[in-house]
Amino acid sequence: MTIDHAPAPAGAGLSPEDQAELQLRHRKIRDAMAEQGLDVVLAYGPAWRRENIRYFTDVTPAGSAALVVFPAEGDAVAFSTRPSDLAAFTAQGWVGEARRLDPANPAELGVVLKELAPRRIGIAHHELVPLVLMETIRAAAPGAEVGSATKLLDTARLVKSEWELARMRRSAVVCAAGWEAFVDVLEPGLPEYRIVAEVEARLKNLGAEDNFMLIASGRDEVRGMTPPGDRLLEAGDMVRTELTPKMDGYWLQICRSAVVGKADDGQRKSFDLFNEAVEAGISVVRPGITAHEVAVAENDVFRKYGYGEYCTSNYTRVRGHGHGLHLDETPIIEGNHTVLPENSVFIIHPNTYTPLAGYHVLGDPVRVTADGCEVLITTERKLFETGDVA
């Protein structure tokens, strides 16, 4: 099964490294497609979930919706709602053809699918495909079995290649710079949203394509993290952030907390508790460990000191999560028995509320190595106080 109207072969102008990465990805996906009997994988990406589009194209489109049609044989075809994305797709060279996706009239998608005449279609992010597109897909491939390929793509992306790890290490450098910008700007009287403005400015100057960032300031009344408000910092506040820049498509997160001025005893005790939990999580990482086991190691520290209830959903979400082309991949949480293989990447962050000092944020991203793990960021794990040299 091929797309016979492809105007140019994919990958022709790529560097040897990019070409190897492209072939690796195609092989991984096609092996999985063969196992599952899929003729076509269709990757859909609304604006907030572009990881699979990037996986196939090495482009993060600007359009409001994008899509890649990847047949069992032949080149992929990329679609975007924004015309300027089409040139970006073909210029990058990972796909041979790009077409416009018009959600009000997605006929071009129908044409491509009709030519392929697939019997089984797997859709990555099937759960997000809008009705108007799903109806086009079904009309273009009548009788085809249409199911989800979300897990197929998630699994393919779990183990990172050296090509990918090189990009994630660039994100790690930017994480450190973002945290320095965060600490540099803290002072009494500063509104929360100004902190974010400064961090975003620094990150973008360094080439970050995007950044996901939550923040909270105050003392033990702080229960969780949100977008910034207009609250003014006060001396003694602990200011927490999950800071997640994206470089070359890859997200990486750093979690740290800082005190405006000098930390009090509760804040120091809180840091010691969270630091021990992070270290406990790091200590158990090895190939084949499960997300559940990492979470248990972290939670056991809280339980040991009588803070176990704060590891529940009343106070927190997860003990960390996977990283890569999406910022929030495999959840590190008790009950998730996903195996974390060598060269998977995730952050260990036991972020939660406790009465010691309110919601505390601390965590490092790690790569699973053959005999343990590599911490990917260099930022010191400590309770920062303003005036510190980061």
Add this chain to the structure above:
Amino acid sequence: MKRGLHVLDPAETPDQEWGDRVAALQKAMAAQGVDVAFVYADVSRSDDLAYLTNLCLYWNEGVLAIPAEGPVTFLTKLSLRVQNWMKASSKVTEFSGGKNFADLVAKYLLGKKNGTLGLVDAALWPADVADEIVAAVPGWQVKRLDGLVREQRLIPSAAETELLRAAGRILDDAAAKATVAGSTAGSRVETVERALRGGGFLDLYPISLSTSDGVTSFGVTGQYRMNWVYSSRVLGAGDGWPGALKDALAAAIAAAKAGARIGSLAEAAAPALAKLPDGAKAEVRWVNQADLSTSGEFRAQDPAAVLAEGEAGAVSVEVAFADGGNAAVAETVRVTEGEPEHLTGAQR
């Protein structure tokens, strides 16, 4: 992503207006025989939700349930931990949390007399979510609705117009600073991030386009409170085709008067666009600010549609050159009977 200032200020949007917005939707629902309407939102498409409630959906998905009478309820996959913040920063008082919308909707409708539920802007709902909800509420009729909330948002209220004016001033100033001679790709984005998020913008999307002859255009779409503005400018001097592009934008903006067809904007721009290089494909667009979060890409442009007084939106001219380059110019204006009011671009 929504990581700028989120605020609920009654001095900016009076309490009465929030109630009026929901009441207007309930009136439209009644006209269509709908007992309960559901509005879907995700992190990249949440303006209807925000318009009705001031909720900021910074992550994941949510569904707002609007009954024929009474308060709205937010059905969310987000952890219940964030409800305190959501209550403090929105007009929503009722929340229901869970792992999937089918269960949440079934629970919400439990005890209510069977009737008709409506999916607002149904074509854009995730098909799986729509299917699950239909299966979860047997006995209820499900009606696919058009963009009922969007329709309310097409002409901003007086309060919204004031916020748009403030947004336009901040964006205009930021864009001017970001596009000074000697600026780089990194410095332009750095400048607008600092100026716009520092100026109170909630969300922003900078974009650079380039051509093979070395011309860059730099644009920013930004959200201030719940309203959107867009400006895009070609950097450098106005000789050659960039000058024609600017002339085309000026002509299209001048044509954006109350009662004018949207198609007339392209007609006004056509003489200037004829000066573009051979093979260049130009598109003149009007995108109401209600659609700017998705750059109007989920709505087909109807040349016969007529602009209304008070409507605010972006006039843009986007060009795709034959060799793969792209350029765009755009400004946001408010439609009047006479010359449109510039919300961005007024200082040039």
